[in-house]
Amino acid sequence: MPTTADDIKKEAFELFHAEMYTESLALCKQLIETARDPAIEILAATNLFSLGKLDDAEVYFRDLAQRMPESSYIHSYLAKVLEQEGDDNAIAEYAEAVRLDPSNQEALRSYAAWLVARNDERGALPALKRLYQVSNRPDDLFQLVSALTHSGFAEAACALCEAHGSGKKTSPAYARALYKAGRYKEAEQEAQGLYNETHDVGILRVYLAAYTCVDPGTAPAAYASFLKAIFDPDIYLDYICLLQDREEYLRALTAVRKLIALDYKPQYRLIACELSSLLGDHANALVEYEKLIRDELDASSVSESFRQTLQSYRLFLNNRFPPAEARKRFFTIVSQETNVICLEETAKIYLESGEIEEAKASYYRAYRADYLNGGLSYAGFLASCGDDRECEKVLLHILANVRKDADLTKVAAAVTEYDTTFQRMRRLTRQLIQRLEERPQALRSDNREFLAAAYRREAADALSRNDFAACIYNCLCGIDILPAYSRTSHTDDFLSLISQAKEQLPTVTRVMIPPPANDADLSGETMKSILDKMGLSDTEIKIVSFLAIHKRATETDLRHLLSTRRVAGIVNLLIRKAKAQGIMIIERKGMSAEGEVYEYCGP
Numbered sequence: 001m002p003t004t005a006d007d008i009k010k011e012a013f014e015l016f017h018a019e020m021y022t023e024s025l026a027l028c029k030q031l032i033e034t035a036r037d038p039a040i041e042i043l044a045a046t047n048l049f050s051l052g053k054l055d056d057a058e059v060y061f062r063d064l065a066q067r068m069p070e071s072s073y074i075h076s077y078l079a080k081v082l083e084q085e086g087d088d089n090a091i092a093e094y095a096e097a098v099r100l101d102p103s104n105q106e107a108l109r110s111y112a113a114w115l116v117a118r119n120d121e122r123g124a125l126p127a128l129k130r131l132y133q134v135s136n137r138p139d140d141l142f143q144l145v146s147a148l149t150h151s152g153f154a155e156a157a158c159a160l161c162e163a164h165g166s167g168k169k170t171s172p173a174y175a176r177a178l179y180k181a182g183r184y185k186e187a188e189q190e191a192q193g194l195y196n197e198t199h200d201v202g203i204l205r206v207y208l209a210a211y212t213c214v215d216p217g218t219a220p221a222a223y224a225s226f227l228k229a230i231f232d233p234d235i236y237l238d239y240i241c242l243l244q245d246r247e248e249y250l251r252a253l254t255a256v257r258k259l260i261a262l263d264y265k266p267q268y269r270l271i272a273c274e275l276s277s278l279l280g281d282h283a284n285a286l287v288e289y290e291k292l293i294r295d296e297l298d299a300s301s302v303s304e305s306f307r308q309t310l311q312s313y314r315l316f317l318n319n320r321f322p323p324a325e326a327r328k329r330f331f332t333i334v335s336q337e338t339n340v341i342c343l344e345e346t347a348k349i350y351l352e353s354g355e356i357e358e359a360k361a362s363y364y365r366a367y368r369a370d371y372l373n374g375g376l377s378y379a380g381f382l383a384s385c386g387d388d389r390e391c392e393k394v395l396l397h398i399l400a401n402v403r404k405d406a407d408l409t410k411v412a413a414a415v416t417e418y419d420t421t422f423q424r425m426r427r428l429t430r431q432l433i434q435r436l437e438e439r440p441q442a443l444r445s446d447n448r449e450f451l452a453a454a455y456r457r458e459a460a461d462a463l464s465r466n467d468f469a470a471c472i473y474n475c476l477c478g479i480d481i482l483p484a485y486s487r488t489s490h491t492d493d494f495l496s497l498i499s500q501a502k503e504q505l506p507t508v509t510r511v512m513i514p515p516p517a518n519d520a521d522l523s524g525e526t527m528k529s530i531l532d533k534m535g536l537s538d539t540e541i542k543i544v545s546f547l548a549i550h551k552r553a554t555e556t557d558l559r560h561l562l563s564t565r566r567v568a569g570i571v572n573l574l575i576r577k578a579k580a581q582g583i584m585i586i587e588r589k590g591m592s593a594e595g596e597v598y599e600y601c602g603p
Helices: 005-017 021-032 038-050 054-067 072-084 090-100 105-117 121-135 138-150 154-162 172-180 184-198 201-214 219-229 233-245 249-262 266-278 282-298 306-320 323-334 340-352 356-369 373-384 388-401 405-418 426-436 445-464 468-481 491-504 524-533 538-550 555-562 567-580
Strands: 552-554 586-592 595-600
Touching: 005 021, 005 038, 021 038, 038 054, 038 072, 054 072, 054 567, 054 586, 072 090, 072 105, 090 105, 105 121, 105 138, 121 138, 121 445, 138 154, 138 172, 154 172, 172 184, 172 201, 184 201, 201 219, 201 233, 219 233, 233 249, 233 266, 249 266, 266 282, 266 306, 282 306, 282 323, 306 323, 306 340, 323 340, 340 356, 340 373, 356 373, 373 388, 373 405, 388 405, 388 426, 405 426, 405 445, 426 445, 445 468, 445 491, 468 491, 538 552, 538 555, 538 567, 538 586, 538 595, 552 555, 555 567, 555 595, 567 586, 567 595
Parallel strands: none
Antiparallel strands: 552 595, 586 595
């Protein structure tokens, strides 16, 4: 049995490394009762995380982050806790951990993995590059290669693999990079060797795609040969698309029917409809189209791919029937539906025949059915009709109500890219900036580009009004948020506007205001307003009031105050409520003979 504090501390770490977290945590609590040791407090928090006690771990790590804000390790683990809880604020903690220590491999790896998991490979590139510089690990190299390939830098990905020797070159990531770079023969050889070693179906797909580019004449036979032994829907679909491209429609139809027999997906059924039409079997194609549409409408939910089905059906009708009959058939199936895709496709039918008011009514119904997707279509229609005021009103309503990042991305794309009419709406641009700036650290690369484009537009507008200071300020904000691998906006775009504004400024005018001191506290009035919003129970108000007067209290003190032994859980919930408002009211100060010690840190 360990007798000294150092012996107990050593054993606590040994138990942790042996994954005996409960036993390690018990020793940590024993040590915390007698003395405050940051290493032991961090170990206790890490044990709580490892045991899945996320609420308690979060409270510990937040307390530690307040006392040791420069610790990269603490911010990294706090991020892990938040990620496990499904809290998107994890990305800000990962970013802070990397900022504090750019050589923290675990933080770099977790930060990059978070971005890649959200399909933001571009945003992950700087962290992945730094990670490989400090780790020199093959798996980190291939993660970087994969991210470069996905981001459109396949040649750079190939060069990176080739610069690090054959020992690190062979990998699925390298084969995919070769294929994306158009180096098909090399990709074929690389993928073939890997498939022979691993029999991985994913790399087989790369091999067959590269083989098709090298020897298109024998590619169908190669696909057919592998498909005799392996059923993979993606490879089967690649094979069918290859036959379509070669105009071998009968073979393609035979293949897709085999696929449908195994998997009754609407995507495969649509291909069969289109192939039947191309082969001249229009009667069967019509029956299959309409059966497919009815089946999709009867499903519990309609996917976005249903739009492709309706568009293909409309094209088929227009090619086979006189306009009046084609329209009648289409409306028979979809005109009474309230599904937003049906309403939008109905509106397009009306537009084609010049019935503007009917089209507007359908678009408006789509907006009422789905304020986001239908609203964007309705706004596009209004813009095309020159109704800028109503268009802006609709888009402002959408922006005010979207909550999910993916939905915000859709709206940002519409406002900044898709229609020049949207770009003339200054209120809309400002509202977009406000929404995107709510959580800048959590923005994906595409949203950061949209935000930079909005700032550039604001800068250009300010320059046209001779508001030179505003022009420079917006340019600097745009440069600040611009991602490292931007596709649409570039630093030179902003510098050009800054140069024009500088040349016309009659005096030296500074636009950047120094940030407030980091230790600026909330005023009592502000704190009171935040506490009012927290919805505290009578018990929680009693705790806050008691600590505000006494400044410090033990768990035993609060048990006597509340006449309950459930003090720890109540305080934990109170701390989480405060955290949700972005403040710290109560701080845990370790253990004593009378239980945990709590200190008031409000105004």
